Amino acid sequence: MSAEDRVLTLIRDQGGPQTTQMVAAQLHLSRSVTSHYLNRLADQGLLVKNDERPVQWRLATNETAEQQTDGFRQFVGATGSLRDIIDQCTAAVHYPPNGLNILITGDSGVGKSFLAQQIYEYAQANKVIEADAPYIVLNCADYANNPELLSSILFGYVRGAYTGAETDHDGLLAQADGGYLFLDEVHRLSSENQEKLFTFMDTSRFFRMGENQQSRHATVRLIFATTEDPEQVMLGTFRRRIAVTVHLPNFSARPVDERLTLLTALFHQEAKVLQRPVVVTGAVLSILVHCRHQGNIGYLKNWIRRGCASGFKDQAKQPVIRLTAHDFGLTGQKTLDNWTDITIEPTAAVQQQTTDTLDQAWQHFTTAVAGMKAPADWEYQSLMTQLQTMVPSVPAWEAAHPLHGPHAYWFHSILQQQFGLAVDATLESLLFALYRRRMVLPAAQRADWGAAIRHHYPRAAHVAAAFYQHLEALTPASQESLQACLTLLLHDYVDETIQLKGMMIAHGERTATSIQAVV
Incomplete structure (x- = not known):
């Protein structure tokens, strides 16, 4: 590669911003030569630089990515552990001419519905769809035992299509024209309805029930969600029409700072309902942040609501509600790592600290x-x-x-x-x-x-x-x-020159530990 290409490749591989000196040192180039190439790449629109000192360089595409994640500020992990997932979703939104279909997988309560809503709002904010574009949600599990009824809801029907169909009726595909249709628990769709739907995904055309001659057209962006393995519960022909599949991890698999942020957000919702500050003791935080329940965030939300209700019942006349292990049914459980109390103010949103x-x-x-x-x-x-x-x-x-x-x-x-x-x-x-x-x-x-x-x-x-x-x-x-x-x-603090080596074996967390520290 040329020196200029090496500079561009290095910044692409590093991912984060790089100073001129950092690039020069890693490529064994002089600072002046490196600066020359960096400015040339910036003139070509491949790099951007900030106005701080020292100047930092990054890929121009990274700048766009940061702007894209702004639309997911409420989605915890959008700039952290779930950054790759958000990047895939934003790419699907922008793909011409009408975006790409998205499948979200993950266990119950991990935030699949919330992510779908955020995708829609991001598309609105970035003017990919109209500001008043529809967003329609259907849980396929509600009609799993009646596939014909589900078909009529999705595709619509004409008068006389079945007993009781007294007028023509548009289905959700027609109602979602120009916007998004989110199908939750999509694995509950019958094979016949999956076939009808992938035909629509190929052609943007569909027939209402009882209508065989005149097909109808709609431009609909589709988001699907399932708790099951798509390979096991969805037709292969249906899966192949879905270009983007993302998987949301369980609450316990997220980094601890993201788990804490999620808990804080849930407590903040309840503090607003109670209209007073809420103090969450470290013992409660310690246990909740390490929760491994299969219900994930959905389970935690209900657990926190019950705990807040218990605390409010006993402290209704207090200016601050203090939530202890007793309110959550956690009395006697072992707490971890000396977690400290936090205070949640109902009127103050959680603030992210800026660069300092x-x-x-x-x-x-x-x-x-x-x-x-x-x-x-x-x-x-x-x-x-x-x-x-x-x-x-x-x-x-x-x-x-x-x-x-x-x-x-x-x-x-x-x-x-x-x-x-x-x-x-x-x-x-x-x-x-x-x-x-x-x-x-x-x-x-x-x-x-x-x-x-x-x-x-x-x-x-x-x-x-x-x-x-x-x-x-x-x-x-x-x-x-x-x-x-x-x-x-x-x-x-550590002497690397001591030659003496030995082994000490002791039992206990008090006297033996103290002896060990002295040794």
Whole structure:
């Protein structure tokens, strides 16, 4: 490849924004030459740059993708674990001339209906369909035992088509013309109705029941949803007409920060109903966030509503409703990781924090890392100092975040108790802020620089690995990046030169653990 193509390929492979220095270091080019190619690619419309310092470059298509996900702001995970799913859905919406059909799979209560609604609203917001375009929902399970009735509802019927059909009647396909038709539990469609529907998907034409001569036309975008395996319950000819299939994971399979955001949103709905603040105790959060019920978010919504009803009954005259394990029937259950209480205000929506000086400091750090191939000891020390200087940039509100409780708990339990390290508590606040923000090093640095760090400081790396094994990963890339950073920060606390090796075996969580920490 030419140097210009190499620059473009690198930025495409990295995914996130890159500074000129980061690109130059990874491609072994001078900064001036790299800047020249970056500006040429921007002139061609292939790259865009921001107005910050240092300037960061990204693919022009990434800019479009960010604008697309704006239409899914209410869909938790749209910019996180479900980003690929949202990208597929937005691509299906924009595909000419009338979009692509979408099948959403997943267990009950994972948010299939909500995603379908968000797809429709996104199409409206982006003027792909008219502002008043219809959105019609049909649950096929409601008519699974009467396929002829379901056929008449979908396709319509003419007078005399069956006993009781006294007038012509348009079906849902005609009513959804120009908009979206969402068919939930689509696996309950009979084979005959699947055949009729895939004929419509091919031709945009259909016959009403009792009508054999004159077909009718409608432009309808179709979204389907099922809890079953499509391979087992849908005709192959029907499945092949659906170009995009996405799968929504269970609640327990989502990253812990997304699970927490979902719970917060559900509690916020109830706080608005009760019209007063709601305090959710850490014990309740700890159990709910690790819920593995097959009903998923739908089950949690009802559970939270029952818990809020119980708390309101006992505290109806209180200015703040405090929800405890008793309100949710959780008395006696073991709680986890020292979760902290949260307060949900009924009038204040959950706010996402904007970019601040810590984000900028991290970008400077990644630039410094990108410029090092085989660092000397003084360069490792320089990077460690650069990480330490980020501590004052950590905003005070980070400590109030519910995820901080588990992070601080494991930091104390693993680093300070298990390994007996007197690590400065301010470093925990920094590590948590980087963890919550899912900070990540570019792929090349995670592999090469991370391996060099582990080789240079093997004992510190062992301690860092033990800590992050207990902490739930938000993304694998972020966890890998932060493990390398913690290894670097532990250099001042772990003596890598001690030759003595031994094994200690002790039992118990109090005396034995204390002995272990002393040793």
